[in-house]
Amino acid sequence: MAIDLYSSCPCGSGKKFKWCCQPIHVQIDKAFQQDQEGQHDAALRMMDDVVKEHPGNPEAWGRKALLLYNNERVDEAESALQKAFEINPNYPFGHLLRGLFRQHEGEIQGALLLFRRAAELYDPEAKDVLAQVYSLIGDSELKLNRPVAAHAALQVCQRLRPSDELGQDLEALFGPSSRLPAAARRHYTFQSPPREATPDKRNGWSQALAGAATGKLTDAARVFEQLTKDDARDAAACYNLGLARAWLGDNPSALAALDQYLSLENDEQRAAEAWALAEVLRFGQGMEDQADYVDHSATFQVREPQRVFSFLEDWQRERRLTGVQVREQEGMITGIVLDRTGLLTTAGASAQPARMGAYLLVLGNQILLLRGTNQEAVNRAFQEIQERLGPALSEARLARGPANFGDTLAEALVFPVGATDQAIAQQQIREHVQRYFEETWLHRPLRSLGNVAPIDAAGHPVLRKKLLGVVQFLEECAAGGTEPYDFNRLRHKLGLQQGAPAAAPAEQPSAAALDIDALNTADLGGLKTETLSEAQLEQAWRAAQRLDAQELASHFARQMVARPPSAERPDRFSWYTFLVQRALAEGNKDAALEYINAGEQADSEQNEGRRRNDYELRRGEVLAKRGEAEAAHEVFDRLVGSAPAELRYAGKAAESMLGIKQGAAALKFAERGLAKSREKNDRDSEQYFMELVAAAKKQVG
């Protein structure tokens, strides 16, 4: 424990070590020497003497506490440390030592707070011990999934006491071959003061920057906090406040400052970068309520390892477990549980790709852990394991915590377990990623967008900037992975691409070469429908629906039904029924009825009337909605009479009649359905019709 003679004394007196505690350290060093040589009692006796001679020196008590702790006399160590704090509550070594005690107990958060306090209290010249403190801070921040704060702390450590070893660690953690997304390892810097800043402001600004360079981040945060209070429109100060807090590992308030910054920053690129940083902060421990990705886990104790292993083998054979890796030296098995809901049970479905369920980990024959970001999928896997293994495992302990950055892509993953052809497997993977982002993700409200879905955020001035950051972050997370997806497709879909023409080019060169699925709303609106094939028109109709562009979808549907009959697509029910639905949604019941008439006529002329009953069902429903009870009743009567085995007709008829308070008619249809479902021994339908009967009886009174 060599302490530089001319550095500030670790007791916190503010004097140089040589002129302060160095004399008592001669005896202290001797005690620690004895302890190392195995003479523990003699060492402790010597420390008692030191304390007796210098009862008012916190350093004497602090070193005694350390020696006691090294001898596993934890309670006595704590009380000796307490004595030191009674003399000087700002005793820096005391905070460091107490932090080490907490760390040893596995209390990372508590330890980190004490290390941060020690870093603030130590004299900036006490470089060796400060380097040690910053290294501890960096390690703790990494454990709490806060790479930006860890990066900042380890860089301070490297500046204080440069070492090749730390340099290599920094390179591995944050260098180009790092597994972290770019936003989590980028070299962030403070922004300069605004051009119109007063000299006073510039002065405060540069003081903050200078302080931050030596690791005094709390001072820098305080300065920028004041600057944002003085001028709430100061974008650069908001950004710097957010960054200083992120470096301090204070993710919630860093996020608040970045949120304010986003509303002020007009440069889209800078704004996007800041919001990608905000995405990283949401992955920190304690940010679960603000994160769009949260890890859910179930941990079991393994009671009968043999049964567990043979079960895992069965699961592998059943293609429920894939990518299994056994690391014998570490006593570790890892794999991916595939989600059963993605696997169809019917014959021939084995070629269907399966979805990610949960990650599985078995440690040293003792612990089995399931984890993943899809809570339902993890629960399904957990319940199945519990059912199949019973007493071979303990009860599970369920927990929730920060997700890994790689988990952002988990839902985009698909496992073509049944595909034997490599090319088909690749295609399934590609198509699934595409569908996930462009059909599912696009419509999902995100916490990072204030619970607004990406498709809706694109049109909002501030949310648009955030959305750019969210997409950038996703792209960075995907960069290291194997999922081939061009995020410019997504940007284009969302209308986020700068400079790109909003509408499709006027001369639509070759309709055959069009990638309709990649078009956004504006592109779709610009399509010349007369040049499209039927298949393309159908594709455009579906694409518009996925983008929630109902007007546009109606336009395509109207175009389609206006086309002359085609042998390729004789059945136009889905188009007509879509138009009926839209007309009803717009309150135009006459138009709805006209579409039914037109559709039914086309069906009898071109499709041999195969859809006749479907149209009749719609007709009954629309008539009921128009309040024409008698006419509706008549249509339903005819329909149920002509196809008595179709339980859904009776059900829909009863529901429709209930909806317009025609209890007696509803009861008639419900009872017919009930009798039929009993005849067919269909329990679910029976239950359903019993409920309908009860509701109808209530209406009759």
Ligand SMILES: [Zn+2]
């Ligand atoms: Zn001292």
